[in-house]
Amino acid sequence: MTMSSTFLQSGCAIGVDLGGTKIEAIVLGPDGAERWRRRVPTPAGDYHATVAAVAxxxxxxxxxxxxxxxxxxxxxxxxxxxxxxxxxxxxTCLNGMPLQRDLEAALGQPVALANDANCLALSEATDGAGAGAAVVFAVILGTGVGGGIAVHGRVLTGPNGLAGEWGHNPLPWSTAADPRWPCYCGQSTCIEMLLSGPGLARDHQPQPGGPTASDIAALAAAGDPAAQATLERHAERLARALSHVINLLDPDVIVLGGGLSRLARLYDAVPRLWGRHVFAAGAAGQPLHTQLKPALHGDSSGVRGAAWLGRAHVR
Structure with a gap:
């Protein structure tokens, strides 16, 4: 019996989503039904503690x-x-580290590893909001911002592993109102810096210790005009950023995941705004057929995609 067939014996698939603030694990049965799930905080800035937490x-x-x-x-x-x-x-504590090798050593078995946005794309294209669509672009709006692409149910990675790395392009059609914050990647005005949860909070109040993204959403819902203006700026910037994706990829469905995907206003505001920047759409009054949807599996979509990835990898 090969190692691959050994790990397929139970028919169960374990998925792990390693986020900036939490680590989540899930077990899916052979039918895709959830059988177990847990979350723990991510050990901030500690690589070895992170590997131990996953194990x-x-x-x-x-x-x-x-x-x-x-x-x-x-x-x-x-x-x-x-x-x-x-x-x-x-x-950043993960950068330069052999994470896949260390996880395999800690667990004593093969581990399939992929970008978290690719896992989101795989999950939503398999049995989520993009099921049945030819091209799905999946976006994580959370502690960071990332993107993943699934075509006919298969994730694209590319020879450099960069397919869908949308968060580290500059925000397109930049205006004087857009902050020019430096990014840890060495560039500035990155989409991630402006559209992530920390970026939204910083845009609302530049000084440390201000309200978080979820606080701002609650303030806006309660009628706070400053919070509402912050969310309007965020939606307009997201529309610009996603219109770039439509011009390049023309996906059938764009799926949003991550904490900010719970901002219900995005699904009305962003499609109303992105046509201004999509080639030959807004000016000519042509309808856009790309749909913007929240991840069907919500916060669990990325971890479900990781489970599907592990099963496909070992097979």
Whole structure:
């Protein structure tokens, strides 16, 4: 019996979503039904503690479900170099580290690793908001901003592992009102810096210690005009950024995940605004057929995609 067939014996798939603020693990049964799920805080800035936390979660799943064998997939910020090192992660303690190799050593089995936005794209294209669509662009709007592309149910990665790395392009059609903040990647005015949760909070109040993105959403819902203006700026910037995606990729569906995807106003405001910048659309009054949808599986979509990834990788 091969190692691959050993880890497929139970038919269960374990997925891990390694985020900037939380690590989530899930177990999916052979039918895709959720059988187990847990979340723990991410050990901020501590690589070895992060690996240990992932191993502990997977060990807990195995123990509580009595799993002797299950595939494991993990979604992480950034992507893998040809040498197997993490690059471009906004959780900077991961950069330059052999995360896949270290997880495999800690767990004693193969681990499929992919960008977290690619996992979101795979999940939503498989059985989520983009199921049945030819081209799905998936966006994470959270601690960071990322993108993933699924075409006919398969994730695109590219020879450099950069397909969908939308968050580290400059915000298009920039105006004098757009902050020019430097980004950890070495550039400035990156989409991530302006559209992430921390970016929204900083745009609302530049001084540290101000309201978080969720606080601002609550203030806006209560009628606070400053908070409402902040969310309007964010929606307009997101419309510009996504119109660039439509011009390049022309996806059938754009799916939003991450904490800011819960801002219900985005799904009305952004499609009303993006036509101004889509080629030959706004000026000619042509309708746009791209749909903007929230992730069907919500916060669990990325971790579900990681589970699907692990099963496909071992097969």
């Amino acid at each position: 502990a979660l997977v060990g807990q799943a195995r123990q509580e479900l009595g799993l002797h064998a299950a595939t494991v997939g993990a979604g992480t910020p950034g992507s893998l170099t040809a040498e197997g090192l993490i690059k471009n992660a906004n959780s």
